Amino acid sequence: xxxxxxxxxxxxxxxxxxxxxxxxxxxxxxxxxxxxxxxxxxxxxxxxxxxxxxxxxxxxxxxxxxxxxxxxxxxxxxxxxxxxxxxxxxxxxxxxxxxxxxxxxxxxxxxxxxxxxxxxxxxxxxxxxxxxxxxxxxxxxxxxxxxxxxxxxxxxxxxxxxxxxxxxxxxxxxxxxxxxxxxxxxxxxxxxxxxxxxxxxxxxxxxxxxxxxxxxxxxxxxxxxxxxxxxxxxxxxxxxxxxxxxxxxxxxxxxxxxxxxxxxxxxxxxxxxxxxxxxxxxxxxxxxxxxxxxxxxxxxxxxxxxxxxxxxxxxxxxxxxxxxxxxxxxxxxxxxxxxxxxxxxxxxxxxxxxxxxxxxxxxxxxxxxxxxxxxxxxxxxxxxxxxxxxxxxxxxxxxxxxxxxxxxxxxxxxxxxxxxx
Amino acid sequence: xxxxxxxxxxxxxxxxxxxxxxxxxxxxxxxxxxxxxxxxxxxxxxxxxxxxxxxxxxxxxxxxxxxxxxxxxxxxxxxxxxxxxxxxxxxxxxxxxxxxxxxxxxxxxxxxxxxxxxxxxxxxxxxxxxxxxxxxxxxxxxxxxxxxxxxxxxxxxxxxxxxxxxxxxxxxxxxxxxxxxxxxxxxxxxxxxxxxxxxxxxxxxxxxxxxxxxxxxxxxxxxxxxxxxxxxxxxxxxxxxxxxxxxxxxxxxxxxxxxxxxxxxxxxxxxxxxxxxxxxxxxxxxxxxxxxxxxxxxxxxxxxxxxxxxxxxxxxxxxxxxxxxxxxxxxxxxxxxxxxxxxxxxxxxxxxxxxxxxxxxxxxxxxxxxxxxxxxxxxxxxxxxxxxxxxxxxxxxxxxxxxxxxxxxxxxxxxxxxxxx
Numbered sequence: 001x002x003x004x005x006x007x008x009x010x011x012x013x014x015x016x017x018x019x020x021x022x023x024x025x026x027x028x029x030x031x032x033x034x035x036x037x038x039x040x041x042x043x044x045x046x047x048x049x050x051x052x053x054x055x056x057x058x059x060x061x062x063x064x065x066x067x068x069x070x071x072x073x074x075x076x077x078x079x080x081x082x083x084x085x086x087x088x089x090x091x092x093x094x095x096x097x098x099x100x101x102x103x104x105x106x107x108x109x110x111x112x113x114x115x116x117x118x119x120x121x122x123x124x125x126x127x128x129x130x131x132x133x134x135x136x137x138x139x140x141x142x143x144x145x146x147x148x149x150x151x152x153x154x155x156x157x158x159x160x161x162x163x164x165x166x167x168x169x170x171x172x173x174x175x176x177x178x179x180x181x182x183x184x185x186x187x188x189x190x191x192x193x194x195x196x197x198x199x200x201x202x203x204x205x206x207x208x209x210x211x212x213x214x215x216x217x218x219x220x221x222x223x224x225x226x227x228x229x230x231x232x233x234x235x236x237x238x239x240x241x242x243x244x245x246x247x248x249x250x251x252x253x254x255x256x257x258x259x260x261x262x263x264x265x266x267x268x269x270x271x272x273x274x275x276x277x278x279x280x281x282x283x284x285x286x287x288x289x290x291x292x293x294x295x296x297x298x299x300x301x302x303x304x305x306x307x308x309x310x311x312x313x314x315x316x317x318x319x320x321x322x323x324x325x326x327x328x329x330x331x332x333x334x335x336x337x338x339x340x341x342x343x344x345x346x347x348x349x350x351x352x353x354x355x356x357x358x359x360x361x362x363x364x365x366x367x368x369x370x371x372x373x374x375x376x377x378x379x380x381x382x383x384x385x386x387x388x389x390x391x392x393x394x395x396x397x398x399x400x401x402x403x404x405x406x407x408x409x410x411x412x413x414x415x416x417x418x419x420x421x
Numbered sequence: 422x423x424x425x426x427x428x429x430x431x432x433x434x435x436x437x438x439x440x441x442x443x444x445x446x447x448x449x450x451x452x453x454x455x456x457x458x459x460x461x462x463x464x465x466x467x468x469x470x471x472x473x474x475x476x477x478x479x480x481x482x483x484x485x486x487x488x489x490x491x492x493x494x495x496x497x498x499x500x501x502x503x504x505x506x507x508x509x510x511x512x513x514x515x516x517x518x519x520x521x522x523x524x525x526x527x528x529x530x531x532x533x534x535x536x537x538x539x540x541x542x543x544x545x546x547x548x549x550x551x552x553x554x555x556x557x558x559x560x561x562x563x564x565x566x567x568x569x570x571x572x573x574x575x576x577x578x579x580x581x582x583x584x585x586x587x588x589x590x591x592x593x594x595x596x597x598x599x600x601x602x603x604x605x606x607x608x609x610x611x612x613x614x615x616x617x618x619x620x621x622x623x624x625x626x627x628x629x630x631x632x633x634x635x636x637x638x639x640x641x642x643x644x645x646x647x648x649x650x651x652x653x654x655x656x657x658x659x660x661x662x663x664x665x666x667x668x669x670x671x672x673x674x675x676x677x678x679x680x681x682x683x684x685x686x687x688x689x690x691x692x693x694x695x696x697x698x699x700x701x702x703x704x705x706x707x708x709x710x711x712x713x714x715x716x717x718x719x720x721x722x723x724x725x726x727x728x729x730x731x732x733x734x735x736x737x738x739x740x741x742x743x744x745x746x747x748x749x750x751x752x753x754x755x756x757x758x759x760x761x762x763x764x765x766x767x768x769x770x771x772x773x774x775x776x777x778x779x780x781x782x783x784x785x786x787x788x789x790x791x792x793x794x795x796x797x798x799x800x801x802x803x804x805x806x807x808x809x810x811x812x813x814x815x816x817x818x819x820x821x822x823x824x825x826x827x828x829x830x831x832x833x834x835x836x837x838x839x840x841x842x
């Protein structure tokens with residue numbers, strides 16, 4: 001249909017019509033709810049959405065209660081905070097990067113937000129709509145969907161190979177689930193490490209290739225490190241800023257959700273280095289990615305909840321970090337149990353090391369959604385169909401270690417007993 | 422400069438370059454900080470940003486503490502909530518609309534968010550970039566700035582008459598600070614009542630004219646009712662949905678910030694009626710404003726903080742509402758004191774009734790920013806320059822009643838003693 005230019009009334013953003021289907025996780029919820037409605041009393045074990053299950057740690061709880069008490073007292077009450085976040089929290093994060101990642105980040109370069117999903121969805125809005133986007137394939141659906149909704153793609157192809165105009169960088173067993181740099185020019189590159197969904201962790205060498213590419217092509221890397229706290233092998237990079245030159249080309253997005261249990265509390269951050277100069281900006285210019293993100297956040301956003309930020313300061317204390325390590329260890333033990341289960345049943349399993357996600361091949365080349373239904377119908381276990389993360393995810397499924405131990409064990413038991421292979 | 426189409430690297434969103442200056446409130450902060458730095462020990466009284474000063478009420482505090490305790494216990498811990506918000510909170514809001522506004526809203530039509538600023542900034546993204554935007558002039562700057570950043574305007578004019586492509590609807594003394602419907606066709610119409618900054622409250626009759634216009638032109642009204650709890654004259658409309666036909670053409674955006682003290686806690690809501698059908702959608706279609714906002718929120722957002730939502734449920738209890746009425750009464754007494762002060766000094770004062778904002782003419786036709794500086798330098802009182810809200814705001818200033826009584830009284834005293842008229 002030709003583009004409508006005659007003014008005949010309010011029209012909806014036409015790019016949304018390109019979005020292939022509902023967002024993955026609501027789709028899963030729909031199928032699970034339909035199954036549950038038809039099977040009352042059946043125990044459904046949810047290893048689908050990467051949703052935390054363990055309670056918040058004592059130090060976080062204490063800091064949040066104190067945060068509320070401050071709001072109850074006229075002498076300590078505060079209203080609007082800075083849109084960029086509480087200064088003390090930004091300082092603690094800067095210190096944390098230095099202490100644990102040997103990375104120098106100025107506190108002004110850290111923007112506190114209500115979570116990595118929001119930031120990874122909104123970050124594209126400060127870039128030109130004509131910029132070409134590259135994503136790892138498979139990838140967290142938010143990267144692609146937000147760019148499609150904003151007009152950086154054509155339609156979804158009939159053969160399910162993805163959206164035209166988006167450059168998919170296949171990640172599969174043959175490349176260790178990390179892509180080569182694109183052969184063509186691209187402008188914006190989303191990289192997630194430890195990867196959601198594959199669980200693969202990029203090495204320094206792998207990241208360096210992308211940093212070198214980005215600097216040569218004047219591209220910007222959008223680096224999602226939401227799972228970096230799950231890296232136990234300390235030689236693996238937890239931040240992209242350990243790579244020389246990354247401050248000139250990379251934005252890092254991260255979160256308190258998965259390591260401190262903040263999924264429902266909502267707290268994350270983005271780092272936009274002042275040294276990042278795009279193809280059309282100059283050093284010290286009023287128009288740099290840093291100043292643009294400042295403008296975006298002050299105009300469209302009003303700061304993360306002050307109570308969540310109080311909790312975040314608690315999570316970053318030595319005691320808070322130690323307590324969170326307990327959560328991480330617990331979920332990683334879950335991951336080990338799940339790995340062992342699927343391996344013993346003959347599945348080909350990736351991930352689950354330095355990452356809370358397992359990435360598993362479906363048996364007999366089954367389609368991802370077919371295997372999703374099989375897992376729901378036979379052992380009543382919810383997993384995430386790999387194809388929901390992109391065309392190269394077809395034939396895989398993601399298993400999340402974010403669950404209580406008893407659910408993991410019940411799931412493993414049910415899979416062993418009820419999954420017909 | 423011709424548009425750049427050659428791929429030479431990541432480029433910034435060119436529409437941001439059109440934004441005339443920094444967002445109004447950070448600009449004010451900058452000038453105040455500069456003054457403070459040069460005048461150590463001087464008491465600065467802030468009646469600029471409409472930022473709440475009284476502590477949260479007992480019921481809200483209690484509900485939030487309980488919300489945190491739930492997150493501390495494995496049995497009651499919850500992770501991700503629905504992006505659209507906690508069902509119980511949506512139900513309470515629906516009941517509240519029925520009880521207090523005689524308006525029928527389905528709970529599925531209510532989308533909980535982290536605040537009215539975010540929603541009023543993001544709502545435009547579900548509409549076509551070619552849609553023509555109309556705003557009250559003066560208006561809350563977020564309406565214009567987010568549309569400019571998203572490409573619905575040309576540049577800012579040299580004579581400060583605003584952005585080309587945006588339809589400004591002048592609100593001034595001669596029309597009682599409420600505009601006539603546009604003479605031309607427009608697609609998206611922002612209306613705020615009680616108005617920020619003028620304090621004017623639209624009547625049923627005034628709103629009806631816009632609803633009739635919107636239905637005839639297939640336009641959509643974006644109705645901001647963030648200050649509706651300040652309406653004491655109960656014959657004035659607190660929701661647009663009391664107007665026949667509004668469900669077919671209006672989205673209402675509102676907030677817990679100003680009446681429950683949630684400015685730092687972050688909680689708001691938007692109502693997108695399922696009956697709202699745009700020029701390019703059909704009833705029950707997969708593409709309606711309701712389904713589009715659902716998709717937007719599930720894709721770009723991850724729900725408001727569960728602790729803020731627990732507080733919101735507390736605020737909507739009978740006890741919570743009664744306690745909040747105490748906050749409202751307190752701020753409205755402030756408004757009365759400020760009105761009396763400026764009137765006695767001979768100023769022409771609007772607003773301050775059914776609204777926490779006063780809208781005052783500068784003396785001797787002074788420019789708004791000049792009077793801002795005069796107020797900062799002489800009585801050390803921060804007000805908001807009217808021109809920051811749009812071209813028709815020139816020659817006015819906004820005074821906010823959101824302050825502690827002692828600050829209001831000190832401000833009044835200092836104005837009487839130190840302002841040289």
